[in-house]
Amino acid sequence: MAAALASFIDGVADAQLPLDDRCFQFGDGLFESLRYQAGRCPLWPYHLQRLQRGCERLGIAFNRALIEQYLQQLMDALGEQGTDSAIIKLQLSRGQTARGYAVPQTGPTIILRAYTAVPFSPLGTPLKLELSAVRLAQQPLLAGLKHCNRLEQVLAKRQLSPAVDDGILCDTSGRVIEAISSNIFIREGQRWLTPNLQRAGVAGVVRACLLERLGSDAEVADIELERLLAADEVFLCNSVAGLCPVADLKTDLGSVHWSCFDASAEVATKYQQLFLRGE
Amino acid sequence: MAAALASFIDGVADAQLPLDDRCFQFGDGLFESLRYQAGRCPLWPYHLQRLQRGCERLGIAFNRALIEQYLQQLMDALGEQGTDSAIIKLQLSRGQTARGYAVPQTGPTIILRAYTAVPFSPLGTPLKLELSAVRLAQQPLLAGLKHCNRLEQVLAKRQLSPAVDDGILCDTSGRVIEAISSNIFIREGQRWLTPNLQRAGVAGVVRACLLERLGSDAEVADIELERLLAADEVFLCNSVAGLCPVADLKTDLGSVHWSCFDASAEVATKYQQLFLRGE
Numbered sequence: 001m002a003a004a005l006a007s008f009i010d011g012v013a014d015a016q017l018p019l020d021d022r023c024f025q026f027g028d029g030l031f032e033s034l035r036y037q038a039g040r041c042p043l044w045p046y047h048l049q050r051l052q053r054g055c056e057r058l059g060i061a062f063n064r065a066l067i068e069q070y071l072q073q074l075m076d077a078l079g080e081q082g083t084d085s086a087i088i089k090l091q092l093s094r095g096q097t098a099r100g101y102a103v104p105q106t107g108p109t110i111i112l113r114a115y116t117a118v119p120f121s122p123l124g125t126p127l128k129l130e131l132s133a134v135r136l137a138q139q140p141l142l143a144g145l146k147h148c149n150r151l152e153q154v155l156a157k158r159q160l161s162p163a164v165d166d167g168i169l170c171d172t173s174g175r176v177i178e179a180i181s182s183n184i185f186i187r188e189g190q191r192w193l194t195p196n197l198q199r200a201g202v203a204g205v206v207r208a209c210l211l212e213r214l215g216s217d218a219e220v221a222d223i224e225l226e227r228l229l230a231a232d233e234v235f236l237c238n239s240v241a242g243l244c245p246v247a248d249l250k251t252d253l254g255s256v257h258w259s260c261f262d263a264s265a266e267v268a269t270k271y272q273q274l275f276l277r278g279e
Numbered sequence: 280m281a282a283a284l285a286s287f288i289d290g291v292a293d294a295q296l297p298l299d300d301r302c303f304q305f306g307d308g309l310f311e312s313l314r315y316q317a318g319r320c321p322l323w324p325y326h327l328q329r330l331q332r333g334c335e336r337l338g339i340a341f342n343r344a345l346i347e348q349y350l351q352q353l354m355d356a357l358g359e360q361g362t363d364s365a366i367i368k369l370q371l372s373r374g375q376t377a378r379g380y381a382v383p384q385t386g387p388t389i390i391l392r393a394y395t396a397v398p399f400s401p402l403g404t405p406l407k408l409e410l411s412a413v414r415l416a417q418q419p420l421l422a423g424l425k426h427c428n429r430l431e432q433v434l435a436k437r438q439l440s441p442a443v444d445d446g447i448l449c450d451t452s453g454r455v456i457e458a459i460s461s462n463i464f465i466r467e468g469q470r471w472l473t474p475n476l477q478r479a480g481v482a483g484v485v486r487a488c489l490l491e492r493l494g495s496d497a498e499v500a501d502i503e504l505e506r507l508l509a510a511d512e513v514f515l516c517n518s519v520a521g522l523c524p525v526a527d528l529k530t531d532l533g534s535v536h537w538s539c540f541d542a543s544a545e546v547a548t549k550y551q552q553l554f555l556r557g558e
Binding site (some may be wrong): 002005007009015016017018020022023024025026028033059068089092093094098100101102113115135136137138141149150151152154157158172204 | 281282283288293296299301305306311315337362366372377379380392410413414418420426429430432433434436437451459473
């Protein structure tokens with residue numbers, strides 16, 4: 001198991017939490033996986049936005065100044081170590097209580113850890129995917145959030161064939177939602193489509209960034225599996241891996257092989273420029 | 280916050296876990312709340328059964344001998360303290376990993392804690408309930424299990440009116456499933472009905488015990504809200520509180536007041552005898 005490069009709980013160097021912690025008991029919290037590169041986290045505004053939305057939805061106090069102070073503390077620690085590239089996991093737990101669901105009056109707890117990462121590469125190696133047998137439940141109250149109730153993703157990851165890189169997750173109505181830890185974009189003619197995440201799924205920060213920057217060339221839509229199979233190009237994206245084109249997808253309805261990634265490469269170049277310049 | 284009376288992690292007296300723990304990161308585990316009374320946990324066989332089913336469903340190794348050894352260790356510690364009545368929380372975490380959903384090769388971690396409890400009372404004070412605005416998502420892969428992904432319950436508890444004791448949770452199709460931390464039985468003529476938990480809900484140990492002991496007088500059914508409102512009697516049950524009759528229920532479809540609890544009291548007496556004699 002990879003050891004963390006640095007670990008802070010509420011601003012104190014520590015790597016252990018009491019069993020009273022609500023994330024431990026109920027998954028009662030939120031998290032973000034940030035790519036740290038050359039002294040900064042370029043997608044931070046998008047992470048912050050999602051975290052704030054999550055706090056509002058779950059009724060957890062959102063203290064931006066404190067979160068940013070602790071993040072800076074971790075980045076300073078990485079700087080002192082001479083670490084130039086890392087993945088930072090920021091987790092917000094609602095706080096601590098003894099047994100029972102009743103929420104605490106204090107909290108949240110802000111946890112920050114850093115892990116070794118390969119340097120940022122905007123376009124990854126083409127991926128082999130399969131359709132996961134796990135169907136995502138539809139819960140509008142939690143959809144879109146990166147909360148800590150992630151058993152569906154754990155089960156999907158566990159069931160994945162060793163021969164593939166990732167699995168496509170549909171909801172219980174059969175709509176395409178995401179990959180296990182990435183969002184998905186599909187190319188139809190001159191436009192990009194990405195699934196509607198109002199009922200299930202995690203609304204990723206790269207997805208948010210691309211939707212903003214691609215403007216009218218990208219659209220959110222309900223996407224059936226047939227439509228994914230008929231797409232001209234497909235890519236997955238997340239803050240850790242960047243954009244990864246999809247070369248193969250195996251499903252019950254048939255398998256597809258894609259060999260052209262030109263439009264994906266264009267988006268990746270655009271993403272890289274923004275990422276590196278921090279625009 | 281009530282301090283735990285005793286706390287063991289994998290057989291060692293401890294109350295802190297590393298941040299690598301999977302329950303902390305993803306709610307990736309299971310738990311049981313046991314009533315400990317006069318040196319034993321009378322519902323243990325039912326807890327063990329659910330835990331085993333949960334482990335099978337989630338792909339977590341189930342080591343009965345080790346779990347029972349650690350439980351005995353905790354009960355011995357309570358005995359040495361002279362504690363006669365307690366609630367024991369048993370939690371099974373899949374284990375530890377750094378960032379990411381991929382499951383560990385080792386584990387699980389077995390966590391046991393004891394909390395102060397009032398002595399066992401088979402029939403509690405009649406309750407005031409309301410219909411919760413939270414609708415439970417339908418996920419057959421997780422339904423019935425007491426897993427650690429409990430954000431829906433936390434949200435429901437948080438939204439509960441201060442004037443009521445508990446909330447009734449329906450699924451997203453409007454079927455009655457359970458209360459926030461109890462199961463529900465309704466009386467229709469000469470029989471008891473309890474909701475089908477194949478799509479959502481936690482299949483409680485008292486529910487399992489009653490279904491077994493009541494035999495043909497009790498049945499599992501899909502129960503619409505209208506049917507609950509028309510019931511002759513209603514009670515909630517869980518391992519901590521025993522059986523609690525319902526006196527009031529407030530919903531959008533109307534409110535009901537129940538004043539007769541005779542059939543519920545009969546079940547409670549039956550439950551108490553079994554509980555005390557350990558049959």
